[in-house]
Amino acid sequence: xxxxxxxxPQLDYTQPWVLDGAEYLARTSMGEQPALGxxxxxxxxxxxxxxxxxxxxxxxHEVTIxxxxxxxxxxAQREEIEEALEEGIVLVAGAMLTAAGEREGGLxxxxxxxxxxxxxxxxxxxxxxxxxxxxxxxxxxxxPSIGQDPDLAPLDGLDADGSLLKVDARxxxxxxxxxxxxxxxxxxxxxxxxxxxGKRAAAEIDRALRGGEKESPEGEAVVKLGTIATxxxxxxxxxxxxxxxxxxxxxxDAEVQLGLELERALAESERCFSxxxxxxxxxxxxxxxxxxxxxxxxxxxxxxxxxxGCGLCVKECPTGSMKMVEEAR
Numbered sequence: 350x351x352x353x354x355x356x357x358p359q360l361d362y363t364q365p366w367v368l369d370g371a372e373y374l375a376r377t378s379m380g381e382q383p384a385l386g387x388x389x390x391x392x393x394x395x396x397x398x399x400x401x402x403x404x405x406x407x408x409x410h411e412v413t414i415x416x417x418x419x420x421x422x423x424x425a426q427r428e429e430i431e432e433a434l435e436e437g438i439v440l441v442a443g444a445m446l447t448a449a450g451e452r453e454g455g456l457x458x459x460x461x462x463x464x465x466x467x468x469x470x471x472x473x474x475x476x477x478x479x480x481x482x483x484x485x486x487x488x489x490x491x492x493p494s495i496g497q498d499p500d501l502a503p504l505d506g507l508d509a510d511g512s513l514l515k516v517d518a519r520x521x522x523x524x525x526x527x528x529x530x531x532x533x534x535x536x537x538x539x540x541x542x543x544x545x546x547g548k549r550a551a552a553e554i555d556r557a558l559r560g561g562e563k564e565s566p567e568g569e570a571v572v573k574l575g576t577i578a579t580x581x582x583x584x585x586x587x588x589x590x591x592x593x594x595x596x597x598x599x600x601x602d603a604e605v606q607l608g609l610e611l612e613r614a615l616a617e618s619e620r621c622f623s624x625x626x627x628x629x630x631x632x633x634x635x636x637x638x639x640x641x642x643x644x645x646x647x648x649x650x651x652x653x654x655x656x657x658g659c660g661l662c663v664k665e666c667p668t669g670s671m672k673m674v675e676e677a678r
Contacts, residue, residue: 351497351532357392359446360493367458370401370494377404386489387411390458392446393494393537394423399430401494402438407599413439413486415446415458417476418465424538432605435595441486445476449491458486471536472496477632499533520550572625576669578632579622588617627670631663 356362360554362369362667368383370393376383377590387410391402394416406412414433416423420442423430434440441460448459461578462482498512502602508515516522516534529548532538581602598605610619633649642662663671 351499351538353498353500355495355498357446357493357495359448360491364436366451366490368490368492370397370492371497373401373483373492373494374404377408384410384534385492388455388488388494389413389490390415390486390488391494391652392416393496394418394425394442395494395496396425396429398494398498399425399433401492403429403433403436404655405492406433406436406438407602412437413441413488414498415441415460415486417443417445417463417474419443422465424471431578432592432595432598436599437595444484447483452487454487456488456491458488460484460486463533468555471538498533518523518549519553520546521553526554526557568583576663576666577624578665578669581667582620582622585616585620587620591666593672623668623670626668628668630667632665633671636661636665640647 354371360367366386368385369454370391373383374397385405389402389405389410389412391398391405391412391414393401393414398414398416402414403413418424419441420430423442427435430440437470443462443619444460445463446458446460449456451457460483462479462484465480466477468474499514501507501509501512501514502637504514506524507527513533513536514522516529520528520530520534522529528550530550531543535542537543547580588609590609592604593605593607597603608614608628626666629647634644638659638661639655639657641657643652646647660673663673
């Protein structure tokens with residue numbers, strides 16, 4: 350994973366009023382309460398920065414977030430930002446720290462307004478200071494939380510792509526039988542992405558150990574919305590989960606999102622299209638005008654001698670689990 354902390358050159362990390370965001374979260378999760386003073390400035394616009402800010406708010410601090418990005422460009426989830434603002438956290442977006450030092454009455458943070466331009470890849474961007482936009486904030490502590498990079502030193506010899514390991518479509522590295530994923534091989538930085546990479550790697554490891562033929566990842570079936578007969582699904586609004594009141598949130602570590610009761614969870618599950626998964630609805634049998642589709646056990650058999658290739662069975666499949674391909678001759 351990504352365990353090497355990124356550091357701001359404008360900050361002296363030996364000072365007692367600077368505490369790295371990952372260290373702050375680790376210490377608070379163990380029940381500690383680092384002495385940061387009343388006013389805390391968190392630097393960063395990602396989910397980790399929001400975690401730090403909201404944890405500090407629950408610890409009783411007055412918290413301000415300073416982010417390079419505008420509010421709409423921040424990589425943190427929109428819901429996280431909205432909940433943080435509800436909890437009384439101040440957001441200063443589109444700003445960059447230029448200097449910080451001790452002054453009478455606390456720390457003085459020198460900042461400038463900036464224009465943030467994202468690059469083609471996540472983690473790459475351009476920042477342009479806006480003229481005559483300097484301003485200052487007063488705080489007692491600074492908690493930078495600007496992300497982490499992988500430490501590739503123990504993996505010397507493997508091909509890298511910048512700060513990441515280079516992997517193929519099956520998560521294989523340049524070394525035989527060595528696979529990588531998650532933060533080590535991607536800037537996506539989401540648990541769901543990492544789980545997907547692990548699944549791809551596991552499938553390829555299984556294939557390699559069994560001695561099977563290598564399949565092209567481009568050959569994997571991707572079910573698009575246009576292949577699903579959506580008319581079979583009544584339109585239903587998404588069920589909204591309840592949230593703990595902001596006043597109650599900052600008093601402790603209770604879950605903010607309250608989840609769904611059983612009945613509402615079941616109602617939400619009914620909105621699923623079961624993309625690409627046969628649900629044995631028998632539409633292909635019922636709608637075939639030539640009786641060319643026959644149900645056999647838990648599956649279906651297309652009787653090639655009767656099928657005219659009209660495609661009605663595919664069109665009426667509510668999950669997109671049927672497809673027509675030209676017969677190889």
